[in-house]
Amino acid sequence: MMARRPTIRSVAEEAGVSPTTVSLVLNNNASAIPEATKERVVQAVRKLGYRPNPSARALSSSQTHTIGFITDVIASSGYAGRSIAGAQELSWANDKVLLIVNTGGDAAITRAAVDMLCDRQVDGVIYAAMSMCGVDLPEALLQIPTILVNAYDRQSRFPAILADEELGGYTATRTLIDAGHRRIGMLYGVPEVDAGRERLIGHRRALDEAGIAFDPALVRADCWFPEGGYRSTKALMTLDEPPTALFCVNDWVAMGCYEAVKELGLSIPGDLAIIGYDNHELAGLLRPGLTTMQLPHYDLGRKAVECLLAPAGSVAPNAVIRLPCPLIRRQSV
Template sequence: MARRIGIKDVAAAAGVSVTTVSHILNGVQGKRASAETRERVLRIADELGYAPNGLARGLRLQRSQTIGFISDEIATTPHAARMVLGAQEAAAAHGVLLLLVNTGGDAELERRSIEMLLQRQVDGVLYAAMFHRVVSLPESLRATPTVLLDARCEDPAIPSVVPDEVQGGYTAVRELIDHGHRRIGMAVPTEDIPALGLRIEGYRRALADAGISYDPSLVVAEPTVPTETTAGHAAAGYRAARRLLSAGERPTALFCFNDRISAGAYRAAAELGLSVPGDLSVIGFDNQELICEALHPALSTVQLPHYEMGARAVAQLLALTETPGPPPRPVSQEMLSCPLVARASVASPPRL
């Protein structure tokens, strides 16, 4: 096995002291070294294949250079996987290792997982939950730098990174209004999650700003069975859309809680002999590309900024771990905007 190249090897090859090499490689400010010496040391270190000893660096900084990522189901949910990717790449860019644990909502597994992460002396923890839920932070994390991801806590001292669901709902409905729609239905699941209420609030605000009266009969909810699966949401969307489109004065456009609900709405429209977007415009939420691009025509939607959320949560966590003492007050509750992804499912309403 090849011997690991160390600082002493670089120092010997460069003809300088070990202290000088250490100061240059670690970017220590205020230490005298000519530009020529710095350039020579860095070049030789690269030629020799020198890599810093992460363990030694961690001991020196009293940090493990690792952070935990605990989620209920984000790691196994395809459309939220980019949240993990964003966190992982942001951590890697700072030389930090991300330790991922998916609990599946099992409270005992979560407790044991947190215990194991803390035993490994992680520098901090990302605590993530699906659907922008309000969560209670486990007591065992109270003394550890923690950032909530796609979740909020009643304690304002716990920082969080979440999507701006209200703005996303507003953007989706505004797109329909801008195309001339005035009678806009909303197909939703019956799940008790904050994201649902926030998206409905965005729907109502967009209507109000356009001078359109809110009609509660145009918001139709159906249960998802099995809960939270693609098939369950599509079935709920189908039933909700059938109810909306079978009414005496049907809507000319539908805003669907998510892209899976939209897939069911497409099926309902087709069974009733309605074309999208000729007879009915449809807009979703999430930007699950496998669904949006597979539908015909391709679904216009609002994108949940999963990747950006993961990256921003890591940035917040690293800021906390690099700040000595208790976290600064007030702590940021950061909301990221949900941009419109326009495709082909929205057009002007038909002349009825």
């Protein structure tokens, strides 16, 4: 026969006190209770293995100690663990657990997930996206404290935690300028990706501050995967005045650059310095190691929970909080 779960009454009997006294001790509201009595209650809890009933605790505190974590496709990406780990660590430290739902980017599943989380009366919701983008989320989320990670609400109804992509683009290009480069190309990405656009703005700001004229011939679009980086690098290196450095919109593009440089018989960083973005796990395995900007996935997830735990009203509904992308220095610059 399965053993019965210990109750407050059984703890009270073991400690020789009333159930009310046990409840006061467990809820840290026992200032008037003698220390010896509190110690007997604690020992009884340990002996019996008592754990509070979460449903009963939710009714008494109006909290379920659960945070919903909705993702589009991030849960199947290499970066998912970092965002979830950051959110989970701070949640756990504050006696809350994450309930993770991966929607695969399907709007119908997203609506169903929101309804499910509302039904469960979670204390808050985090919506995380794989690539920084604008989203239109179900209005039901207005009933729950909600914060977006790597995404922003097109109607400015929810606060957002974003990587500071413009600052990242600026830092990457500034790093190349500080290394002595003046002919700096950028493999830009695709226009519809917000992160790429912001990184290009930062790139141009760094050039402008250094008094370096922006040369459109050194910027190549349609680069998001290694093939694009390979093709664009070969094209740029055939110019009459080829670049001496390249800022790649992501590390995948940089990997394509490496292959092109190898085929051209050139060296990194002797003939061409390269800096990437994302700090993909393969970046440190390239030879030479790829200098890159790290997306702060862990910090984004942690910051989202921090905002949900903040006092009501301390984070504006349309707030946009940007976290810096650290520079990871290796040997390619």
